Amino acid sequence: MKSQKMVVVNQDELIADIQQTIEKAFDRYNANRHPKYVTPKAAMETLGVRISKLQQLRNNDEIRYSMTSSRGIMYQYDSLIEYLDRNLVE
Numbered sequence: 001m002k003s004q005k006m007v008v009v010n011q012d013e014l015i016a017d018i019q020q021t022i023e024k025a026f027d028r029y030n031a032n033r034h035p036k037y038v039t040p041k042a043a044m045e046t047l048g049v050r051i052s053k054l055q056q057l058r059n060n061d062e063i064r065y066s067m068t069s070s071r072g073i074m075y076q077y078d079s080l081i082e083y084l085d086r087n088l089v090e
Helices: 011-033 040-047 051-059 077-086
Strands: 065-067 073-076
Touching: 040 051, 040 073, 040 077, 051 073, 073 077
Parallel strands: none
Antiparallel strands: 065 073
């Protein structure tokens, strides 16, 4: 007969360790899911709009973006989702 070992674990420490592990996994999942900034093409696909509407949203400060050069623009993905959420029809 094999001998059995008994391990005593502090419940609060175990729960804290589990929560920390879940938070790290969730952060990694979200970081890999969508980039922080997307190209104009990806932004148009996400919103289902043409470039003129994208420019209008940018000019009206309805979505956030970053100017990488005089003509280079990258759109913050989270702001695109926030725009969609603000215009949700229930």
